[in-house]
Amino acid sequence: MPGSAWWRAVAVAAVGVAVASCSGEGRRASAGTPTELRLAIGGESEEGYDPTLGWGRYGSPLFQSTLLTRDADLQVVNDLATRHEVSPDGLVWTVDIRTDAKFTDGEPVTARDVAYTFTAAAKSGGSTDVTVLREAVAVDDDTVELRLTKPQSTFVNRLVSLGIVPEHAHGPDYARKPVGSGPFVFEQWDEGQQLIVRRNDAYYGAKPAFERVVFVFTGEDASLAAARSGQVDVAALPPSLATGELPGLRLTRVESVDNRGIAFPFEPDEGRRTAEGRPIGNDVTSDRAVRRAVNVALDRQALVDGVLNGYGRPATGPVDGLPWNEPAAAITDKDPEGAKRALEAAGWVDADGDGVRERGGTEAEFPLLYPAGDSVRQGLALAVADMLKPIGIAVTPKGESWDVIRTRMHADPVLFGWGSHDATEMFNLYSSAQAGVELWNPALYRNAVVDGELDAAMAAVDPGRAGEHWKAAQRQFGPGADAAWAWLVNLDHVYYADACLDLGRLQVEPHGHGWPITQGIAGWKWTC
Amino acid sequence: MLTAGSAARPVVAAVVARTARLVLLLTAVAVASFVLMVNSPVDPVAAYVGADVASLGPAQRALIAQRWGLDDPAHERFLSWFGNLLGGDFGFSLTFNRPVLEVIGDKFLASLALMALAWLLSGVLGFGLGLVAGVRRGWFADRAITWLSYALASAPTFWVGLLLLYVFAVSLNWAPVCCAVPIGVPADEVGLGDRLAHLALPAITLSVVGIAPVVLHTRQAVVDALASDHVAFARAQGERGVGLVLHRVVRNAAAPALLLQFGSLGELFGGSVLAEQVFSYPGLGAATTTAALGQDVPLLLGIALFTTVLVFAGNLVGDRVHALLDPRSRLVDLRGTR
Numbered sequence: 024m025p026g027s028a029w030w031r032a033v034a035v036a037a038v039g040v041a042v043a044s045c046s047g048e049g050r051r052a053s054a055g056t057p058t059e060l061r062l063a064i065g066g067e068s069e070e071g072y073d074p075t076l077g078w079g080r081y082g083s084p085l086f087q088s089t090l091l092t093r094d095a096d097l098q099v100v101n102d103l104a105t106r107h108e109v110s111p112d113g114l115v116w117t118v119d120i121r122t123d124a125k126f127t128d129g130e131p132v133t134a135r136d137v138a139y140t141f142t143a144a145a146k147s148g149g150s151t152d153v154t155v156l157r158e159a160v161a162v163d164d165d166t167v168e169l170r171l172t173k174p175q176s177t178f179v180n181r182l183v184s185l186g187i188v189p190e191h192a193h194g195p196d197y198a199r200k201p202v203g204s205g206p207f208v209f210e211q212w213d214e215g216q217q218l219i220v221r222r223n224d225a226y227y228g229a230k231p232a233f234e235r236v237v238f239v240f241t242g243e244d245a246s247l248a249a250a251r252s253g254q255v256d257v258a259a260l261p262p263s264l265a266t267g268e269l270p271g272l273r274l275t276r277v278e279s280v281d282n283r284g285i286a287f288p289f290e291p292d293e294g295r296r297t298a299e300g301r302p303i304g305n306d307v308t309s310d311r312a313v314r315r316a317v318n319v320a321l322d323r324q325a326l327v328d329g330v331l332n333g334y335g336r337p338a339t340g341p342v343d344g345l346p347w348n349e350p351a352a353a354i355t356d357k358d359p360e361g362a363k364r365a366l367e368a369a370g371w372v373d374a375d376g377d378g379v380r381e382r383g384g385t386e387a388e389f390p391l392l393y394p395a396g397d398s399v400r401q402g403l404a405l406a407v408a409d410m411l412k413p414i415g416i417a418v419t420p421k422g423e424s425w426d427v428i429r430t431r432m433h434a435d436p437v438l439f440g441w442g443s444h445d446a447t448e449m450f451n452l453y454s455s456a457q458a459g460v461e462l463w464n465p466a467l468y469r470n471a472v473v474d475g476e477l478d479a480a481m482a483a484v485d486p487g488r489a490g491e492h493w494k495a496a497q498r499q500f501g502p503g504a505d506a507a508w509a510w511l512v513n514l515d516h517v518y519y520a521d522a523c524l525d526l527g528r529l530q531v532e533p534h535g536h537g538w539p540i541t542q543g544i545a546g547w548k549w550t551c
Numbered sequence: 552m553l554t555a556g557s558a559a560r561p562v563v564a565a566v567v568a569r570t571a572r573l574v575l576l577l578t579a580v581a582v583a584s585f586v587l588m589v590n591s592p593v594d595p596v597a598a599y600v601g602a603d604v605a606s607l608g609p610a611q612r613a614l615i616a617q618r619w620g621l622d623d624p625a626h627e628r629f630l631s632w633f634g635n636l637l638g639g640d641f642g643f644s645l646t647f648n649r650p651v652l653e654v655i656g657d658k659f660l661a662s663l664a665l666m667a668l669a670w671l672l673s674g675v676l677g678f679g680l681g682l683v684a685g686v687r688r689g690w691f692a693d694r695a696i697t698w699l700s701y702a703l704a705s706a707p708t709f710w711v712g713l714l715l716l717y718v719f720a721v722s723l724n725w726a727p728v729c730c731a732v733p734i735g736v737p738a739d740e741v742g743l744g745d746r747l748a749h750l751a752l753p754a755i756t757l758s759v760v761g762i763a764p765v766v767l768h769t770r771q772a773v774v775d776a777l778a779s780d781h782v783a784f785a786r787a788q789g790e791r792g793v794g795l796v797l798h799r800v801v802r803n804a805a806a807p808a809l810l811l812q813f814g815s816l817g818e819l820f821g822g823s824v825l826a827e828q829v830f831s832y833p834g835l836g837a838a839t840t841t842a843a844l845g846q847d848v849p850l851l852l853g854i855a856l857f858t859t860v861l862v863f864a865g866n867l868v869g870d871r872v873h874a875l876l877d878p879r880s881r882l883v884d885l886r887g888t889r
Contacts, residue, residue: 059735061734061735069646069647069648069841069845070645070646070647070648071648073648076648077600146614147614147618148611148614148615148617148618148619149615150599150600150607150611150615151611152607152608152610152611153611154608154610154611154614198648199649210737211737211738213730213731213732213738213833214647214657214833215658215831215832215833215834215837215838216729216730216731216732216831216833217730217732217734217735219735219737235735237734237735239729239730239734239831240831241728241729241730241831242828242829242831244713244716244829245716245728245729245829245830245831248716248717248720248721248728248729249728249729249734251721252720252721252724252728254727254728254734255734424592425592425594425597426592460609461607461608461609461612
């Protein structure tokens with residue numbers, strides 16, 4: 024008896040495999056331009072598709088539309104909004120919205136829905152931060168006022184990222200049955216497997232070229248397998264798996280601001296501790312000459328080639344490639360001789376001949392912490408140690424847990440990764456007001472000029488003025504001046520895409536690989 | 552009447568004792584899991600927000616902590632969860648944004664098919680191979696099967712999964728690379744064949760976990776049975792070959808295999824965590840990973856309790872079936888629970 028059950032199971036499974044292998048070849052075998060697009064780029068939102076809980080905070084929210092959006096150059100342009108204006112005191116954002124937008128249930132999108140969305144997001148306790156909002160009020164059908172508790176020029180990023188939900192249909196089951204005014208309509212979500220969306224033919228903007236888009240939520244290995252066997256058109260892969268060409272697929276590298284850099288403790292070691300008991304200060308990195316010498320001596324292109332296998336570009340600062348980046352803050356690196364001269368001039372000499380410089384009894388040595396298990400950061404830390412040895416600085420790379428890193432980050436240099444389309448991040452990393460808050464400004468960097476510029480940038484009403492202040496701050500904290508951090512590299516995000524698929528011009532992507540590529544999905548098209 | 556009453560009393564006592572044991576076990580599992588979760592070094596808010604934690608301010612962090620109830624002392628959180636549980640409320644999963652029972656129900660249905668198929672495969676295949684190895688002890692078949700068992704026992708599940716994935720899904724293109732349903736097909740167009748096709752590779756991968764112990768134990772039991780007096784007697788009477796094995800050995804040798812199979816539900820579940828991960832199969836195993844990485848305490852506790860009941864029930868059924876198969880064990884059982 025057990026024997027026959029087993030044979031039955033095998034037979035059934037074998038038949039099943041045969042059936043699947045026939046049906047699996049459907050799309051590519053059929054003639055003509057496919058109307059369906061399949062993506063394996065991860066990014067499943069397990070808690071559903073509710074923007075007030077954080078859905079779509081980068082990339083396209085698909086089902087919902089946002090007030091503003093960023094074009095391929097990351098410039099802010101209108102989407103649902105027709106105009107937005109900030110009051111002279113920076114506290115009130117007035118937004119006019121278009122009147123022809125409809126939710127997919129047929130109801131028009133009104134200012135009340137916008138006000139409702141912002142209010143709900145501010146209270147929800149999800150992963151989008153709208154806590155600066157005091158209240159959102161619909162002034163009339165197509166005008167909404169967003170009133171803030173303090174001026175914040177970077178609030179524009181909430182207008183860019185927060186998808187508008189319908190007040191009348193936003194209940195407990197909304198996250199699993201999203202209704203919005205975006206380019207796509209929710210069709211089916213097999214949790215843990217795939218999300219199927221359909222084109223919204225009533226969408227007010229440029230309509231996508233695909234009738235359906237399927238997002239497959241596979242792991243990295245299965246994504247590669249799916250791409251190889253032609254079951255998906257785009258797959259996001261870690262560079263380690265992106266080896267060689269695959270038939271019919273094009274290796275697409277997208278530049279990102281997904282950066283890696285070293286935070287140097289800014290204070291000298293005077294035995295002080297934070298309120299939590301974390302030690303503060305480092306007698307080596309608190310010397311500006313050391314920080315500058317490290318910045319100058321590193322060969323960042325070699326880091327890109329050696330550690331990232333070429334999938335990246337050297338980093339000149341924390342916001343490479345973003346509109347508010349200051350190119351003038353960059354320096355020429357790969358100059359160990361210059362670094363040595365600077366160290367000598369600052370009094371760091373190797374008197375005892377052990378290969379490590381010292382000054383006043385302090386050896387030029389420090390550990391470099393990185394999260395254990397992150398192979399890219401480990402590789403970078405080891406390469407940095409090798410590059411600094413010839414100039415007489417001894418670096419000991421150490422993989423640690425985030426717990427240890429949090430405790431040590433005010434006293435030991437740490438290899439961090441950042442990168443955001445929201446300039447608030449630069450404020451958080453360099454403002455003394457954020458010193459030791461969360462993981463921000465871990466080095467406890469403090470410069471009154473930088474603080475002034477950052478505060479002015481946050482308070483600026485005009486985006487152009489804000490940009491000038493952001494740039495001025497970079498000239499001050501950048502490697503040529505305070506050299507508060509040593510930024511090393513920006514990663515490239517790697518995708519395999521069907522050779523017939525035109526992804527258009529892609530944005531510089533933020534920290535986080537995969538979903539950001541969907542930002543321009545409505546403009547993608549088949550070319551053959 | 553008299554005999555029926557006296558037979559029923561030990562049964563009732565046994566049921567009460569088992570139930571009490573289960574309740575004790577569940578409480579212990581709940582407390583232990585909760586203590587582990589609360590003391591885990593993972594920051595629940597950071598785990599929930601993921602890569603975006605960098606752009607999250609202290610105010611938003613406080614809002615999230617408040618929504619999750621992270622501010623309350625640990626024992627209060629546990630007691631309120633436990634209180635709700637007694638009222639039948641398993642709580643709300645924050646990573647999946649829906650009630651825990653719904654999540655478990657959904658995911659378990661997917662896992663059930665996978666685990667049942669894998670369980671049958673490993674049991675039947677393991678028993679069959681063990682039987683052959685035992686009967687042909689010392690011959691080539693025995694050595695090959697024993698070698699295979701050691702190889703399978705030392706092969707990590709995820710590695711076997713990846714291997715199968717590359718051979719059958721990528722190179723040969725026979726099987727789908729992921730999921731429980733075909734990519735891009737509406738739910739109402741998915742047939743039974745599709746589902747089975749997507750089940751095949753994960754089930755084979757998962758069955759690898761259980762085959763080796765069954766083979767090796769069965770082999771030993773067969774060897775013992777063949778050396779026993781009743782087989783010697785049967786041989787003396789002229790019984791030979793398949794008939795001898797089927798009539799005199801199988802029943803004796805089945806006991807360890809059965810007990811192992813029913814006792815291995817825990818390992819099966821552990822293996823499904825890995826197998827489901829490799830094949831993006833949306834079952835309870837994958838949900839466990841998500842819950843653990845996201846520090847979703849209610850869901851993880853719910854899954855822990857659920858699996859405890861499952862494993863407990865498996866062992867119980869194993870004992871019963873064993874007793875049916877081997878009446879001698881019933882005596883031990885009754886004495887043990889008196």
